[in-house]
Amino acid sequence: MASFPLFFSFLYLVAKLSHAQSPVSFLLPVTKDNSTLQYLTTLSYGTPFVPTKLVLDLGGPLLWLDCAPRNTPSSSTLTTPHHSIQCLTDTPHQVEATSFLSSATDDQECQILQENSITGTVARGEFVEDLMALHSAQELVRFICSPPMLLNDLARGSRGMVGLGRSRSSLPSQVFDSLSTHGKLTLCLSSSIGVVLLGNMAYETEILKSLTFTPLITNQNHRYPLSQEYFINVNSIKINGKRLSLNQEGNGGALTRLSSIVPYTAMQSSIYATFKTAFMEAAMSMNMTRLAKVAPFELCFSSRDIGESQVGPSVPIIELVLQSEMVKWSIYGRNSMVRVSNEVMCLGFLDGGLNQRNPIVIGGYQLEDVIVQLDLATSMLGFSSSLLTQNTVYSDFEFGFMPENQFNY
Numbered sequence: 001m002a003s004f005p006l007f008f009s010f011l012y013l014v015a016k017l018s019h020a021q022s023p024v025s026f027l028l029p030v031t032k033d034n035s036t037l038q039y040l041t042t043l044s045y046g047t048p049f050v051p052t053k054l055v056l057d058l059g060g061p062l063l064w065l066d067c068a069p070r071n072t073p074s075s076s077t078l079t080t081p082h083h084s085i086q087c088l089t090d091t092p093h094q095v096e097a098t099s100f101l102s103s104a105t106d107d108q109e110c111q112i113l114q115e116n117s118i119t120g121t122v123a124r125g126e127f128v129e130d131l132m133a134l135h136s137a138q139e140l141v142r143f144i145c146s147p148p149m150l151l152n153d154l155a156r157g158s159r160g161m162v163g164l165g166r167s168r169s170s171l172p173s174q175v176f177d178s179l180s181t182h183g184k185l186t187l188c189l190s191s192s193i194g195v196v197l198l199g200n201m202a203y204e205t206e207i208l209k210s211l212t213f214t215p216l217i218t219n220q221n222h223r224y225p226l227s228q229e230y231f232i233n234v235n236s237i238k239i240n241g242k243r244l245s246l247n248q249e250g251n252g253g254a255l256t257r258l259s260s261i262v263p264y265t266a267m268q269s270s271i272y273a274t275f276k277t278a279f280m281e282a283a284m285s286m287n288m289t290r291l292a293k294v295a296p297f298e299l300c301f302s303s304r305d306i307g308e309s310q311v312g313p314s315v316p317i318i319e320l321v322l323q324s325e326m327v328k329w330s331i332y333g334r335n336s337m338v339r340v341s342n343e344v345m346c347l348g349f350l351d352g353g354l355n356q357r358n359p360i361v362i363g364g365y366q367l368e369d370v371i372v373q374l375d376l377a378t379s380m381l382g383f384s385s386s387l388l389t390q391n392t393v394y395s396d397f398e399f400g401f402m403p404e405n406q407f408n409y
Helices: 004-020 085-089 094-101 171-179 269-285
Strands: 025-033 038-045 050-057 063-065 111-116 121-134 137-145 160-163 184-188 193-199 212-215 231-234 236-239 242-244 254-258 265-268 300-302 318-321 328-331 337-339 344-347 349-353 360-362 372-375 380-383
Touching (some): 050 063, 137 171, 171 193, 236 269, 242 269, 265 269
Parallel strands (some): 050 160, 254 360
Antiparallel strands (some): 025 038, 025 193, 038 050, 038 121, 063 160, 111 121, 184 193, 184 372, 212 380, 231 254, 236 242, 236 318, 318 328, 337 344, 372 380
């Protein structure tokens, strides 16, 4: 799996850089819940501050949480009037909110719809503002106090979800405004400890300078025209250098969404069928032995026939070809194969079905041990190769010098 010294060195570096020029950035420690495969962070809000565990949703439009479990109600909560401009324009579900508000009376508070994006459950909640600990400061942050029913299927102890999408009410948008910093989100997920950095680093390391960039694009799906999620365009896929047809109409490639709540990359059935066949052929040429599938995976292999390398299991290399042949997102064994037992490992790419909303969704597992930088000002996405290929980049840094309590929950 991941190399701990390398990854801890990266975490130290990010924490050091984010603190080097205060207050230009805000760092969120991220852990992974192994039972749900969800990524978690903790935010402290209210008066007095209460640490609250939340599920990270990279494309989520807002921050929502169950405010009820506080032992002491917050004395700093501010409600939002339903006729206010903020209620009508600062929420991602404007149509639904406006429909509800048109029948509200003057003394009612703003209530809008929010969604548990894991279950698809939608409910109304109260749109409020309250103090939140951001960096070394206390800032008013807008969020939704949601009903407990929305907590179903979230990781144990989680009290809501924090959206990192491109809406005006997402946490990044509010942090960028409060810190008057560049609209840049840097993400590095891990099977252990990861980070999300909102804002600028004081200076860039060689690996950050060497990121590969591709345009962020607006989702043109007519069913979801106002999506605040993050999309790139995949022109083609290669497996061990062999190009696959994506079976898409026209020559525009496949609209590809990045997600932290989808555990593994999923493809529409037409794409997955071609992908599966090509990977199987490449695996057979490498003398990999296929075994019975293990749900939810379709392709599984004997671990005994698969060697290990610096970048994980020695299996066919998957490349997502982006705006040109020179711009490729390479996925090695660490991010393509999932070990389900000592004897079996499976390909961590799934058939999303005929009706999957987007042709390809890159899941959390494929984002681990990779630096992903979303620059909202330039509408570009930068990504590194697997950190496992950068074995000596951070060898001079030690995790022991992490700023005190930075990763304490």
